[in-house]
Amino acid sequence: MALQPSLQKGLVIAGKYDAPHTLEVFLDYVCPFSAKISLAIDSVLRPLFAPGGKYDGKVKVIFRNQVQPWHGSSTFVHEAGIAVARIAPEDFWKFSLALFKRQGEYFDIPTSTLTPVQIRENLAKLVAETIGADKAAQFGDLLTLKSTPNGGVAVTDDLKYTIKYSRQNGIHVSPTVLWDGLIANEVSSSWGEKEWTEFLTKKVTV
Template sequence: MALQPSLRPLIIAGRPEAPQTLDIFLDYVCPFSAKLALAIDGVLRPLFGPGGQYDGRVKVVFRNQVQPWHAASTFVHEAGLAVARISPDKFWDFSLALFKSQGDYFDIPTSTQTPTQIRENLAKLAASVIGEDKKAAFLDVLSLKSSPNGGVAVTDDLKYTIKFSRQNGIHVSPTVVFDGLIANEISSSWGEKEWTEWLANKIV
């Protein structure tokens, strides 16, 4: 499926020109998304990366799946998009770090925090991945604009990802789409065996 040029850092595995595509819709504060993220890192990236079995044949696109019933979901996805803008080569590393510390951004831990405090905590996590020297730039991207309801610098990117999910009927995370069709059979619990067997029947 399509991906606007500014979001190319969201191609997290495989070559951008690969003919087949796995679009994986994940929410940073969803435990099942976190499980699937580990499979992406441990199974799919090696298979689709340089020298991998499917190198040049499949790419994986991270699709931000904001789930607004979790209050902090918007903030964590803004943070991911901010890293994609400031340090695009670190987007996946930051995503993994965020999944591993997702409990800090669950409903109860964030229930007494202001949006500014949540963003400051995300900036600390981002700095551990992209470097302390880029922390100020990260916070600047997530600073509210001068207009009362204008959002932040990555609000338009966030809108794009949400509209993309809506128009394609994606409702839950994780959801995997292969070459444009939802693959409901894929489970967040899949390991190397399940993924390799499934891919063997799908890759052209």
């Protein structure tokens, strides 16, 4: 498991950072199946890995940004998630859930007539609604284009890191789940409490 320091606090969305087992979940904010599995992560997995949960201290969950470039807005929504991870890591998962619930607003057709600036402005409004208006200004600063013609924004390097990580591990579809570094093909976005409980019973060895 690897995670660059600037993203460690935000992208570890459940469990303790030093937990021996690692569940990595590659999700795209505009993928319906990613949205579906996010509900199970929130309702089933996070309680199990939280303080006092059955697997407290044994498993951590890492959110892996999986940009799917055939969706025009995918880059922008993942920039937004990374920006929140930077300015308010404790609220990253809260914002991610809100974005998954509103993902239809960022699908291809709804965003087809919007400029990148307008999409980022809409995301800033979601930040204000979700984690507080006081965070929106910081968020906007991170997503403001640099003065150089092709320099990107303040979180572009973090976005590159997440994309390179996916590429070097051969991740193509979302969601994809890794258990201790290996792809767990059996995991499905349709899994509920029963399937996840059976999976963890087999996999957790500490």
